[in-house]
Amino acid sequence: MSGVADRLRDNGVAVYPTAMLLVFFLIPFLIMFAVSFFSRDEGAFFTPAFDLANYARFLSPFFFKVLVTSLGLSAAAAVISVGVAVPFTYFVTRMGAGAQSVILVFLLSVLSLSEVIIGFAWSTLLSQTAGIGNLLAALGILESSRSFTPSLGALLLGLCYLGFPYAVLVIYPALSRLDPELPEAARMLGASPIRSFFNIVVPMLRNTITGALILVFVFTLGAYLLPQVLGRPQHWTLSVHITDQAIFQSNLPFAAAMAIFLMLVSLAMVGLSSLLGQKRM
Amino acid sequence: MTQIRIENATKMYGDFAAVRDVSVDIPDGSFVCLLGPSGCGKTTLLRLVAGLEDLSEGALIVGGEDYGDIPAHKREFGMVFQSLALFPHLTVAENIAYPLKVRGAPAAERRARARELLDLVKLPGVEDRYIHQLSGGQRQRVAIARGLAIDPKVFLLDEPLSALDANLREHMQIELRQLQKDLGVTTIVVTHDQREAMSMADIVILMKEGEVQQVGTPMEIYRNPANPFVANFIGVSNLIAGRLVDDRTFDAEGTEIRLAPEDILHVAAPARATLSLRPEDVVVHADAERGQFRGKVVFLRDLGASVEILLRVGEMEITSVCAPQSRPDVSVGDDVGVEFLTGRATVLAL
Numbered sequence: 224m225s226g227v228a229d230r231l232r233d234n235g236v237a238v239y240p241t242a243m244l245l246v247f248f249l250i251p252f253l254i255m256f257a258v259s260f261f262s263r264d265e266g267a268f269f270t271p272a273f274d275l276a277n278y279a280r281f282l283s284p285f286f287f288k289v290l291v292t293s294l295g296l297s298a299a300a301a302v303i304s305v306g307v308a309v310p311f312t313y314f315v316t317r318m319g320a321g322a323q324s325v326i327l328v329f330l331l332s333v334l335s336l337s338e339v340i341i342g343f344a345w346s347t348l349l350s351q352t353a354g355i356g357n358l359l360a361a362l363g364i365l366e367s368s369r370s371f372t373p374s375l376g377a378l379l380l381g382l383c384y385l386g387f388p389y390a391v392l393v394i395y396p397a398l399s400r401l402d403p404e405l406p407e408a409a410r411m412l413g414a415s416p417i418r419s420f421f422n423i424v425v426p427m428l429r430n431t432i433t434g435a436l437i438l439v440f441v442f443t444l445g446a447y448l449l450p451q452v453l454g455r456p457q458h459w460t461l462s463v464h465i466t467d468q469a470i471f472q473s474n475l476p477f478a479a480a481m482a483i484f485l486m487l488v489s490l491a492m493v494g495l496s497s498l499l500g501q502k503r504m
Numbered sequence: 505m506t507q508i509r510i511e512n513a514t515k516m517y518g519d520f521a522a523v524r525d526v527s528v529d530i531p532d533g534s535f536v537c538l539l540g541p542s543g544c545g546k547t548t549l550l551r552l553v554a555g556l557e558d559l560s561e562g563a564l565i566v567g568g569e570d571y572g573d574i575p576a577h578k579r580e581f582g583m584v585f586q587s588l589a590l591f592p593h594l595t596v597a598e599n600i601a602y603p604l605k606v607r608g609a610p611a612a613e614r615r616a617r618a619r620e621l622l623d624l625v626k627l628p629g630v631e632d633r634y635i636h637q638l639s640g641g642q643r644q645r646v647a648i649a650r651g652l653a654i655d656p657k658v659f660l661l662d663e664p665l666s667a668l669d670a671n672l673r674e675h676m677q678i679e680l681r682q683l684q685k686d687l688g689v690t691t692i693v694v695t696h697d698q699r700e701a702m703s704m705a706d707i708v709i710l711m712k713e714g715e716v717q718q719v720g721t722p723m724e725i726y727r728n729p730a731n732p733f734v735a736n737f738i739g740v741s742n743l744i745a746g747r748l749v750d751d752r753t754f755d756a757e758g759t760e761i762r763l764a765p766e767d768i769l770h771v772a773a774p775a776r777a778t779l780s781l782r783p784e785d786v787v788v789h790a791d792a793e794r795g796q797f798r799g800k801v802v803f804l805r806d807l808g809a810s811v812e813i814l815l816r817v818g819e820m821e822i823t824s825v826c827a828p829q830s831r832p833d834v835s836v837g838d839d840v841g842v843e844f845l846t847g848r849a850t851v852l853a854l
Binding site for chain 1: 554556575576577578579580581582583585586587589590591592593602603606607650651653654660
């Protein structure tokens, strides 16, 4: 008798988050899933139906290219961010406690910037009139100032700026727990500092690095403002097109179908990479 | 020939000198223990020799060559770290052969060498295991094998046995000592355990607060400590404050102690000084008329292998240790005769 009451009390704590997840995550997701099969009403919203046309429309060379661009951009941003974050964090963890916290606080404050601010800040910085082009011209590296945006490079830079702090925050705990005697041992055994970093530090962080890659990949996949601000139309990602369809074309069923598809693809990629990450050890 | 010469080595961290003006000569093939309480700079000194820290001042000469500017990975030294620092993502054989891999040795040679070293440290047959599958003692052996894989010029060990339980530690001390003797490699071990240093070392370097207190064989240091810190750190000692009146007389706050010609004086009379006398050099007689002094038994404990008697002699508190078979028939509160064995005391500066 009291067993039921006890169990209710013990599990009571979990009821609230479960309810919140149901109401604010699962139900909207199911609605979106349903909408993706609805048919669109020109001039109105949509009517309930079971219509695969939205998905069929998606299977075109144009959207296939968009999908490849999205995945490629996010993958590149993930690889670059994590590639820079691993050595960066390694040096940070070898600094004094004071310097470490200054750097971490700075990185956390970058997280508080929205995609909008980051996008427009970079587009100003890379512009012809107010950007680093002037600086490079003054230093004599460029003949005259030029604009670096919009371009693929500018877009990648923005995405990396977005993803880099997350990569550092994922890698930092693992690296600061790493016994500093391990790379030292490798050095005593004859490995140069760079070699000991790649032979010892990187392999030991294998799972953490995989996690950071997945996080930055998924996170930048959702970026829909940066491609519009820093990229050219051919760099527009699926997220941009989803926004376009949902907000400007009022085609919610098609937007929903694209969102579901994007989700499935990214889930598959995440599953694949975590499988690869866990293969050894 | 890998004779090591440390000249005026100093290591500063800001204003703090972790190692201050250390000069030591280490002969080829000797087994040296860096001994001292925690924070005395012994590990820093070892890391200076290893090349993991840079000298602020001074020089390190190995085999007649200046090693000050040679980076750690080019020194060809072997090292066992306190945490052992075995690589968890590699197998035992890969761990041991890692230095050979770095040097580009072929796989077959690496495997053969790993097997040879595992035989040497008496741990055959674990080549393909991972580190987490080994016990503490086995990991210890793997770390030693890895440190010896390249036939190092110098073998450095930082508190290598501190993680082991007491029995295994004593066993490994003997084994490590024998291994070192067989290989003849110049070896430096950091330890805070004076028993460990006494049982393994040819030469003990005793440090305190970054400075060398004394260098010598374990027996020299035990018999002739250079100062009261050394006397108390190596074994136990009765440190008696007083005054050296002349070469034959020590005045311990009213009790006059006659010194023998064999007693070692580190100060010139007359001066305030400390007399150091080992507890085993104090003999207690049940007959109060025997010995130079009369004393009272304050406390007595029988530790099985030895008997400790705490005495009050005049103003002095003296500890005496004897073997159970020569235990005097006394108990707490008894008046007893106390004899200081002649020629065994050291008079030290304060």
